Amino acid sequence: MAGQEQRLSMTSPIVLTKENFYGMGTHKKCYQLPQFPNMCVKIPYNDGGVKDLEREIRYIHVMEHQHKKTALLPEYYGPVKTNYGTGQVFEMICNADGSPCHTMEEVLESPELLKQYFSLLVDALLKLKRELADKEIITMGLYPENVLFQQKEDGTYQIRLVNDMGCKTFIPLEYMFHFFARRRVVKRWQEFCETIMRKYPSQLAAELVRKIA
Numbered sequence: 001m002a003g004q005e006q007r008l009s010m011t012s013p014i015v016l017t018k019e020n021f022y023g024m025g026t027h028k029k030c031y032q033l034p035q036f037p038n039m040c041v042k043i044p045y046n047d048g049g050v051k052d053l054e055r056e057i058r059y060i061h062v063m064e065h066q067h068k069k070t071a072l073l074p075e076y077y078g079p080v081k082t083n084y085g086t087g088q089v090f091e092m093i094c095n096a097d098g099s100p101c102h103t104m105e106e107v108l109e110s111p112e113l114l115k116q117y118f119s120l121l122v123d124a125l126l127k128l129k130r131e132l133a134d135k136e137i138i139t140m141g142l143y144p145e146n147v148l149f150q151q152k153e154d155g156t157y158q159i160r161l162v163n164d165m166g167c168k169t170f171i172p173l174e175y176m177f178h179f180f181a182r183r184r185v186v187k188r189w190q191e192f193c194e195t196i197m198r199k200y201p202s203q204l205a206a207e208l209v210r211k212i213a
Helices: 004-008 048-066 104-108 109-137 178-199 202-213
Strands: 020-022 026-034 039-044 076-081 084-093 147-151 157-161
Touching: 026 048, 039 076, 039 202, 048 076, 048 084, 104 109, 104 147, 109 147, 109 157, 109 178, 109 202, 178 202
Parallel strands: none
Antiparallel strands: 020 026, 026 039, 039 084, 076 084, 147 157
């Protein structure tokens, strides 16, 4: 990967086209890098996007400083110039075969997928809950559309989180004190369960929440 980073930094600017477009949110657009399909570039298109990326990158540096290793968060590779402006390069999270990962939102919205993956979902979310607590991982919120189920080469699945890393408070006490970090993690998990119950009012979704709450 170091070689890729070096070649990436020397490419100025990278030309992106509509074929590279992957998706967009409220503040950022995401493109798959044509030279490196295992990377994507997030490009802000308003002030909110700039602040989002600054917060996420700052939190990644906090995690590195605290020597916290986790596979939950995508790898970050640095800034790059593109024909759409400066963007930030992250790992492109996909399955081992290169196919897109299912999001939790997709699974919850499909009765067939929810039934098929229910046991997997319970086990994976309980592992997520433990790792968030053990590593004191801070997020703006846990949203089903940002929770990905990544299939590994051995056929097993792991959860990956994209977007909304860190917190936006001026003095982030969660980064400095265990008490505030643990309180934030518990609060976010409660909100996550409440979101599932509110947005996906099915009996199986309610059973899912009962098992992971």
